[in-house]
Structure formats: structure tokens, C-alpha cells
Amino acid sequence: MDTKDKILAIDDNDVNLVMLKAMLSAEYDVVTLSDGSDAENQAAAIKPDLILLDILMPGKDGLSLCSDLKKNPDTQDIPVIIVSARNNTADIATGLRAGADDYLCKPYSTDELRLRIRRRIDASRPSDKILETIRRLTAERDEALGKVAALQTISDSVRDSIILCRPDGSIEAATRSTGAILGLPSGTEIIGRDIAEIPLSDQERESILQLVSAPNGAPLRYISQRKRDTDPAILETTATQTGDLGNGYIAISTRTVEPGGSEDATTCKELELKLLKLEKEIAGIFKYSAKGILTTSLDLEIHRYNRRFLELFGIRRNINCTGVSLEKILSPKQVEVIKDLVSKVDKPPIFETTQITLQNADGTKTYIEITASMLKTFGDASLMLIFSDVTQFRNMDNEIMNAAQAAEERERTLLAQELHDGLGAVLSSINIYINLILSGGAEIDEIFKTLRLTKELVGQAIETVKDIANNLHPVILTRFGLVATVSNIIEVHQSSHLIKFHFEHSTFEELKDKDRELSIYRIINELINNTMKYAEARNVELTLSTTRPTLHIHYADDGKGFDLDKYLASPDSLTMGISNIMGRAKALDGTCEYKTAPGEGVQVDIELPIEARNS
Numbered sequence: 001m002d003t004k005d006k007i008l009a010i011d012d013n014d015v016n017l018v019m020l021k022a023m024l025s026a027e028y029d030v031v032t033l034s035d036g037s038d039a040e041n042q043a044a045a046i047k048p049d050l051i052l053l054d055i056l057m058p059g060k061d062g063l064s065l066c067s068d069l070k071k072n073p074d075t076q077d078i079p080v081i082i083v084s085a086r087n088n089t090a091d092i093a094t095g096l097r098a099g100a101d102d103y104l105c106k107p108y109s110t111d112e113l114r115l116r117i118r119r120r121i122d123a124s125r126p127s128d129k130i131l132e133t134i135r136r137l138t139a140e141r142d143e144a145l146g147k148v149a150a151l152q153t154i155s156d157s158v159r160d161s162i163i164l165c166r167p168d169g170s171i172e173a174a175t176r177s178t179g180a181i182l183g184l185p186s187g188t189e190i191i192g193r194d195i196a197e198i199p200l201s202d203q204e205r206e207s208i209l210q211l212v213s214a215p216n217g218a219p220l221r222y223i224s225q226r227k228r229d230t231d232p233a234i235l236e237t238t239a240t241q242t243g244d245l246g247n248g249y250i251a252i253s254t255r256t257v258e259p260g261g262s263e264d265a266t267t268c269k270e271l272e273l274k275l276l277k278l279e280k281e282i283a284g285i286f287k288y289s290a291k292g293i294l295t296t297s298l299d300l301e302i303h304r305y306n307r308r309f310l311e312l313f314g315i316r317r318n319i320n321c322t323g324v325s326l327e328k329i330l331s332p333k334q335v336e337v338i339k340d341l342v343s344k345v346d347k348p349p350i351f352e353t354t355q356i357t358l359q360n361a362d363g364t365k366t367y368i369e370i371t372a373s374m375l376k377t378f379g380d381a382s383l384m385l386i387f388s389d390v391t392q393f394r395n396m397d398n399e400i401m402n403a404a405q406a407a408e409e410r411e412r413t414l415l416a417q418e419l420h421d422g423l424g425a426v427l428s429s430i431n432i433y434i435n436l437i438l439s440g441g442a443e444i445d446e447i448f449k450t451l452r453l454t455k456e457l458v459g460q461a462i463e464t465v466k467d468i469a470n471n472l473h474p475v476i477l478t479r480f481g482l483v484a485t486v487s488n489i490i491e492v493h494q495s496s497h498l499i500k501f502h503f504e505h506s507t508f509e510e511l512k513d514k515d516r517e518l519s520i521y522r523i524i525n526e527l528i529n530n531t532m533k534y535a536e537a538r539n540v541e542l543t544l545s546t547t548r549p550t551l552h553i554h555y556a557d558d559g560k561g562f563d564l565d566k567y568l569a570s571p572d573s574l575t576m577g578i579s580n581i582m583g584r585a586k587a588l589d590g591t592c593e594y595k596t597a598p599g600e601g602v603q604v605d606i607e608l609p610i611e612a613r614n615s
Contacts, residue, residue, distance in 0.1 A: 004029040005121055008048035010039050010065070011083075012057040020052065023110050024117070036060040044074040049121050055084045055095070063098045070099030079120040083108075092478055093514065161254040169195040169212060172249070181235070181254050195252075204235070208252060211239035215250050221257065292387035295375065300326040300338070303382060312368060312387050313358070341372045342383060355390070367394045430457045481510045482517050483544070486524055490542075493532060501540045508544040511551075513611060516588065520551070520608065523584050527555045527604060530577045535559025535602065546610065553606040561600045581606075588612075 006029045009020045017032040024030050031046055033039050037059030043051060051069070055062035062082060069075045079102075082095040087105035095103045101120055104113065126134075161181035164173040171190050179188060182200060190198055196209060207220045219238045234257040239250055286293055292309030296302050302321050310317055315329060327335050337356050344352045351373045358366040371386040437450055477485040483505050490501045511517040524542070531537050537559030545552045567578070578594065581604070585592035590608035 005049040006031065006046065007050050007052060007117065008033065008039075008043055008046055009052040010034075010036055010057070010062070011052075011054040012036075013054070016054070023113065027114070028117070036062065036065045039065055040068050040072060040075065043069060043078065044072065048078060049124075050117055051078055051080045052117075053080055053082050053100070055082060055086060055091075063094065066095070066098040066100050077124065079124050081116060081120060083113075089478060096478075096514070159255075161252075163190070163195065163252040163254075165195050165212065165250055165252065167212070167250060169209075171195055178254075181256065207237055208239075208254075211237060211252060212250055215239040215241040291389075294385040294387070296326065296383050296385065298342075298381060298383060300335070300342070300383075302326065309387060312366075312389060338370060338372070338385065341370060345372050345374050345383070365391070367391045427461060430454055430461070477518065477521055478514065482521055483508060483510070485521055486542070486544075489525060489528060493528065499532070499538060499540060501542065503542050505544040507546055508551075509546040509610070511610065516612065519584055519588055520553070523581055523606065524553065524555075526577055526581050526584075531557045531559060531602070534562075537601065549610050551608045551610050553604070553608070555606075556601060556603040558601045561596045561598050561602055563598060564594055564596055 004027070007024060008031050009017055010033045011017050011020070012034055014034060017034065021030045021032060031048065033042060036057040039060070053062045053066055057065075060068075062084070066080050066082065069078065069080060080100050081102040081104055082098075082100045083104045083106065084091070084095070085106040086092075092103045092105075102116055104116060159177055160175070161178040162175045163171055163178060165171045171193055174190055178184070178190070179186075182198070182204065184190070184199060188199065195212060196205065198205070198208075200208070204222065207222050211217065211220060216239070219236050221234055221236050235254055236257050237252065237254045239252045241250055286304070286306055289306060289308060292312045293306045294302060294309050295304045302324050305321055307317065309315075310319075310321075313330065315321070319329075321329060326338065330338075334356055337354060341352050341354045351371055353369060353371045356368050356370065358368060360366055367390050369388045369390045371388070373384050375382045375384050434454065437447055437454075486505075487503065490503055493499060494501055511520070527542075528540070531540055535557050537557035539558045541554070541556045543552070543554040545554075564578075582592045585606050585608065588608045589612070590606060593605045595603040595605075
């Protein structure tokens with residue numbers, strides 16, 4: 001006979017506990033607690049398969065208890081369902097943030113309770129098939145690692161660099177001479193890292209990655225470029241697919257070529273010519289770049305600069321700045337900012353960025369973005385500073401933020417108007433009817449008639465409040481996610497048969513960040529509202545897709561379109577909607593691109609990070 005799954009129900013109301021036990025005892029072993037004070041220790045001791053938890057309890061409330069259960073290693077994997085009469089959106093969000101796996105509002109049906117319990121218990125357990133796969137893969141990996149360890153012991157005496165990795169680039173073994181051959185910093189550990197993460201020059205990394213993607217090809221020769229080298233060295237790298245160490249290993253061998261033979265001399269000459277050509281191209285980019293470029297010593301003595309640097313800082317072109325310290329040509333405050341930026345720069349390819357503001361003679365401001373990086377060259381280390389004029393983008397950001405704030409103010413105004421004209425009017429009528437009843441002069445039939453009217457008005461008030469709350473934060477979004485919410489909006493608009501939607505979301509992954517999900521919902525809702533109000537469209541195409549780490553939104557309608565530049569120059573309600581969409585996308589660290597013209601419909605492509613940058 002199978003053992004029943006165990007459920008721990010915690011509620012200060014004994015009647016609720018008795019009802020839960022009656023509903024579930026046929027299918028589950030139900031243990032009850034009426035006080036949350038010692039519930040954490042009880043749960044750790046009982047080890048239930050699921051916990052049903054009320055919020056309002058003596059001792060420790062349900063939210064605190066849920067948070068503690070999820071922090072305790074002994075109970076953190078136990079699914080928790082909060083069962084509460086608190087059914088507004090804020091309470092549900094608070095419960096989920098406390099760590100609850102689900103939130104069930106009272107009153108509920110027995111079928112709904114059983115369905116949610118079974119779904120959460122099943123989801124918390126890996127299937128037998130998954131467990132078998134894990135055991136098989138673990139055994140295969142142990143066997144492969146044993147072979148790798150044997151190779152490591154044998155290859156320690158080899159003079160060449162040999163790296164053993166998988167096709168995905170993960171390094172399993174390497175010879176002791178690898179660090180010296182590849183010029184890695186002392187103490188660098190590469191076992192277990194991705195081959196693309198080894199601190200090499202761009203040329204060396206590109207060559208190795210090229211061989212990993214196509215092993216068993218011809219050897220590649222290239223010049224190594226390292227600060228510590230007084231003369232360039234020629235390296236030769238080969239990659240071989242091997243079947244002796246399990247499935248899919250690639251051996252990457254690198255050796256130093258000593259010039260001597262005619263073939264090696266020719267190769268060296270060809271590589272030197274390529275290097276000279278590359279330097280010439282870099283010099284051209286340096287000279288004609290739209291950005292100010294500066295190379296300096298570590299103490300900020302100028303080695304080289306271009307014309308754009310002089311233009312940005314208003315320095316006369318006939319002044320020779322080579323060999324001059326930055327402290328003599330820039331203001332003390334500007335130099336202080338640059339020194340602080342440089343102090344954060346470590347080894348390449350690490351970059352650091354900051355901004356400074358220049359006050360122009362006409363009273364305007366120019367915003368300069370400075371990027372600093374360490375140059376990897378022969379001889380002494382040096383710095384490269386790149387100065388970019390970002391005034392246009394800064395002003396654009398301000399315009400977008402102002403438009404977003406205006407849109408938020410508009411939403412507040414509409415909400416206030418809806419509360420005043422809709423809910424306020426209904427409540428005023430209810431107050432009048434109640435005063436009529438309390439006046440005492442009405443007949444009993446009139447009193448009952450007035451009560452019925454009052455009841456109808458109360459129902460209208462409740463529906464109005466629900467509509468307002470749903471507009472602020474749809475309940476369906478919290479419970480069922482973005483796809484279900486968007487589908488619901490589309491179904492409402494499509495019921496008129498005036499417009500047809502095609503909604504594709506097969507590759508979309510639901511978001512874990514609910515605040516981010518709400519912002520994306522508002523973007524999509526604004527797009528649809530703009531189409532319904534202004535486009536006169538017959539068809540709308542909406543695609544949600546996920547290509548980690550990016551979420552893609554593609555939206556297009558076949559409406560009348562418009563002149564985007566003209567509308568942005570003359571603000572109106574449509575322009576505010578567009579700016580609101582762009583502002584929300586930018587606030588989520590994303591991009592938003594509009595394509596439209598009169599008679600050609602509208603196409604909007606938005607790309608957003610799935611997770612916030614600081615998450």
C-alpha cells in the first residue's frame with residue numbers, strides 16, 4: 001500500500017483546520033497546528049510534502065513564518081500555499097514575495113484546493129526518468145574525468161601546451177607548460193573555465209576558438225603580442241578531435257616556432273607585413289574617428305591624440321600636446337575625474353566609463369562620456385582614453401523621461417476622474433438612499449424598494465472598484481502570467497469582429513520578476529490601445545519570444561500609419577503614447593524602434609533584458 005503524502009495545515013481557526021482535514025484526509029495525511037510560534041521547528045521535524053498556511057495567527061504571523069521556512073535549509077524546499085481571506089492584489093503580491101509557492105483566496109472550492117496541492121507536490125519532485133538520467137550522466141562524467149586525470153599525469157612532461165576541452169569550450173585538462181607557452185599570468189588556473197575566458201590576446205583567442213569550431217584542420221600560425229615580450233614570437237596551434245577519451249574531446253596543441261628554415265622565415269615575414277598593415281589601418285581609424293582618442297602613460301603624459309580630442313575640449317590645433325601632462329591642458333576637476341576612472345582600470349580587456357560636463361561660452365552644456373582601458377602593447381603599459389559627445393543622447397533621454405512623467409501624470413488624472421465621476425457618483429446615490437431610509441417617513445414598501453436600489457448601487461460600486469484595480473494591476477497577470485493576460489486583452493478587442501489579432505508566443509518564457517512583467521504588460525497594452533484608437537487597422541501581429549538573455553517584442557498593424565518625425569515634433573495624445581512606450585523600454589534597459597509611414601501601417605520592435613542588470 002502506498003504511503004499518503006503528508007500535509008501540514010497551520011491556521012488559528014480550529015473550524016478551518018477541521019474542514020481542511022475533512023476535505024483532504026481521504027487523499028493525504030493531514031497534520032494541523034493552530035499556532036505559528038513553533039511551526040518552523042514542527043515543520044522541520046514532520047517533513048511534510050506541502051504546507052497550507054494562514055496569514056493572521058497568534059505568535060508569528062503567516063508571512064513571517066513563510067519567509068523563515070524558505071530561509072531554513074531544512075524546510076526551504078517544502079512547497080507553501082498561503083490560504084487567506086485577504087484577496088486584494090497587494091496582499092497576494094506580499095505573500096508571493098514572502099516566498100509562498102502559491103496563494104489561494106478564501107472562499108475556495110474543494111476541487112481547486114486539491115488541484116493546487118497536487119500540482120505543487122508533483123512539481124517539487126523530480127520524475128523517475130530525470131533521476132535515471134542524472135545517475136547515467138554522473139557515471140559517464142566520472143568515467144571521463146578518470147581518463148582526463150590519467151592524461152594529465154602523462155602529459156605533465158610534455159614541453160608544448162596541450163589543452164583538452166569539450167566542443168562547448170569547457171577545459172578539462174592542460175599540460176604544465178601551457179601557462180608559459182601562452183604567456184598567462186603567474187598562478188592562472190584554467191581547468192574548469194571556458195576556453196574563451198583565458199586571458200589571451202584577441203589574435204590568440206580568435207585562432208584557438210576557430211580551431212575548436214573546426215578541429216583536424218591545418219595548423220594556424222600567428223604573432224603573439226604580449227607586454228612582457230621584447231620581440232614578437234610566432235606560435236603554431238593545432239586542434240585534433242580525439243575519440244580515445246570519451247565522446248567529444250578536442251586536444252589543442254600550441255608550440256613556439258623558432259625561425260630558421262626558409263618556410264619559417266617566410267611565415268614570419270608575412271605575419272610582420274600583416275601586422276604593419278593592421279597598424280596602418282588603426283592609425284587611419286585613430287586620425288579620422290568621430291570620437292576623441294588619446295593614449296597616455298600611466299601618469300597621464302600624452303603619447304598620441306587625434307584632432308577630435310582637441311575640438312571637444314576647445315584646444316587650438318597648432319598646440320603640440322605630445323609629451324604634455326593632461327594636468328596642463330584640462331581643468332583640475334576634469335583631471336580628477338579621469339584619474340578616478342583610470343584607478344579602476346585593471347588588466348585588459350576591462351573598460352571603465354564615466355561622464356563629465358563642459359560649460360560652453362553660449363551657456364549650453366556639452367556632455368562627454370570617457371572610456372578608459374589599458375593598452376596591451378610591447379614594452380611599458382599605457383592607457384587609452386576615448387571621449388564621446390553624448391549631448392544629443394542625453395537630451396533625448398531627458399525628453400523621454402519628461403514624456404514618461406507626463407504619461408504617468410495623465411494616468412493619475414484619468415484615475416482621479418474615474419474615481420470622482422464613476423465611483424463617487426454611485427457612492428453619493430447610495431448615501432441619498434440610506435438617508436431616505438433613516439428619515440423614518442417612508443412606508444415599508446418604499447423602504448424595501450429603496451434597499452433594493454441601494455443593493456444594486458453597491459454592486460455597481462464593487463464592479464467599478466474591481467475595474468479600477470484591474471487597470472492598475474490585473475489580477476490575471478499575478479495569477480497566470482503575461483501570456484494569459486495579453487490573450488485576455490486580445491479576446492476582448494477581437495470580440496467586436498472589427499480587428500483580427502495573430503498572437504505568437506511559442507518561444508516565450510514567463511518572467512520571474514513580477515514588477516518587470518507588469519511594465520512589459522503596460523507596454524503591450526499601450527501598443528494595442530494606440531492601434532484601437534488611431535490606426536483603423538484590420539489586422540495586428542504580436543510576437544513574444546525569448547532568446548536568452550533577451551526578450552523580443554514584435555508588434556505590427558496594417559493601419560493608416562503616420563509621419564513619425566512630424567508627430568514627434570507636434571506633441572499630442574498619440575505622441576505621448578509613443579513616448580510612454582519608449583520611456584518604459586528605456587527604463588527596463590531596453591531598446592524600442594518604430595517603423596511607420598503614411599499608408600504603411602506601424603511596426604514596433606522592442607528588445608529588453610529578461611532580468612534587471614542589478615539582479
